[in-house]
Amino acid sequence: MPGKSYVMIMAGGGGTRLWPASRKRRPKQFLPLLPNGQTLLGATVERLAALVPPERMMVVTAASQVPDVERTAPSVPKANIVIEPQARNTAACIGLGAIEVLRRDPEGILAVVPSDQYAWKLEPYQAAVRHALEVAAQGVVVTVGIPPTGPETGFGYLEPGDEKLGARIVKRFVEKPDRATAERYLASGYLWNSGMFFFSAARILQAIRQHLPALGEILDEIFADPDKASTLYPQAPSTSIDYGVMEKLSPGEVFVVPGDFGWNDVGSWSAIPAITPPDADGNFTLGDSVTIDARGNVLYGDKGRIISVVGLNDLVIVATDEAVLVMPKDRAQDVKDIVRALEKSKRETYL
């Protein structure tokens, strides 16, 4: 009989791609970006709640964000909130989660998923996760690959090979490509790397020991004595699971389950129309708005602040206590330039 399944949601880390709503201390998984004020973390928990009972639903996050997790994912037991003593990227984070599962269940199988993605087709999503967990129970590493909808340069890709174990062998993982390469990948049937991974706790820790031995040692010591986490974990190498482990596994060791379930990584404000329905006036309002001759705008105001627009279409307007951002939807990627300008002019206080 295979081990039981555990869900481990990675909810640490920050980011400014949705600045000024998302900030270093208020990352996007905790923002009310979905209808009825739901957060991406809350929606992720909800999607996966059908697959594992609450006692096997875990969240890894920073100590400072525990209140955000408790507020936006109240069904997760407090004992299942795993605290990263310091952000050390996904390899360390996943390793920490794996030893927490190992303590509870030496046979445990993990579904590791980011907290800040969206999937709007619930049943295909759950089916893909179930399928990936079944394959992972055979002792291999599994990922879900998203059939690309265009030559995106913002995602990593993976090349699927032959079928085996009810999935497909991953021939290789590749980093974010340039446009021409992305088009070639698209034509060759590559899939987007969703950042979702499935494996037994024992299997991933073995892979970490092999490919990131310094991290492996630290994790073994923390497993033996949990009190050492606060001093040892910050010394872990800061490496992504993709670069540190996935890309180093051999084709027979890692498999992909394709998943077509309306996946969205909510990488910029222009993603909002894909994850929230338009209001009666044809705008995508998160909060409160009043508009005249205005359509197709993304309008985000926190804390009951109202956004009013006259005679403008297809803009992004975001308002928080500290900052307001206004730009055309098709320039949503340029938030990074504003962030850079604020850093350059010593106004990091707004970030």
Place this chain on the structure above:
Amino acid sequence: MPGKSYVMIMAGGGGTRLWPASRKRRPKQFLPLLPNGQTLLGATVERLAALVPPERMMVVTAASQVPDVERTAPSVPKANIVIEPQARNTAACIGLGAIEVLRRDPEGILAVVPSDQYAWKLEPYQAAVRHALEVAAQGVVVTVGIPPTGPETGFGYLEPGDEKLGARIVKRFVEKPDRATAERYLASGYLWNSGMFFFSAARILQAIRQHLPALGEILDEIFADPDKASTLYPQAPSTSIDYGVMEKLSPGEVFVVPGDFGWNDVGSWSAIPAITPPDADGNFTLGDSVTIDARGNVLYGDKGRIISVVGLNDLVIVATDEAVLVMPKDRAQDVKDIVRALEKSKRETYL
């Protein structure tokens, strides 16, 4: 020897033409609309400070706005802040100010000026006020007329006649015209009614007694017993000085001094570029901003909130604690439609 001159600045009243920065309880004369955070009231006091000493500089306002007056016009003595027990339009307001002057000085001459206008040519402005005060000292009512720069439909006009007493007789005052009428006025040499008036306290009270006898009686009673103001003043007819008195005076009783001094009534957000210089990036920023590929925008953020814009020109962006407004500069008049929509949808709390 003529009486001494007094300045009486009308700083009561609210308005939503600069919503959401100006609100019912926070009218535009108290907003930091000018460079270095100066307010229109503060600038008005400063322009007139060369003409009268502080003890003859008075401000009429509502009790609730006394703190705003003290903060933005600190040179005005507290004893010279005259409180309207209730807003009763300009005829009553001016009458109340006139009896306050009469108490101090039976010969006093008043320059009555709105607190929410701007004039950027200081010397011509002061010269016009001095000139108007001199004419008023001869016992007549005087106004300053602004040479129109276009067929504006948002202002009242007046028709100047023959020269007399060093000024020109006003043949008639006319209300805000439609466009065709405004063009005719422009061609006929009409002037804009600036809303600035000059007269002795005794003369205006006499005119009020004649043309608004109910108000005249109330003012006489308040003059006899100031304690009666709180009960009697709210019963005063709510009439503008233009409609209640000026339009009813005969041509020989009221005179106009033309004044060409960069006058601006700051009637909408599109007026800001006329009263504040552009920043290094070509935007009109009141507060703090960061812009990329953005020019000609009016950017107003209160309380240190930063306004950031990417790839948009000639917009108005206003952000306060309660609301954000975004519109093209040339639709700045449509703020009233937003205000109406908020009223209609029972969201007056934002007004």
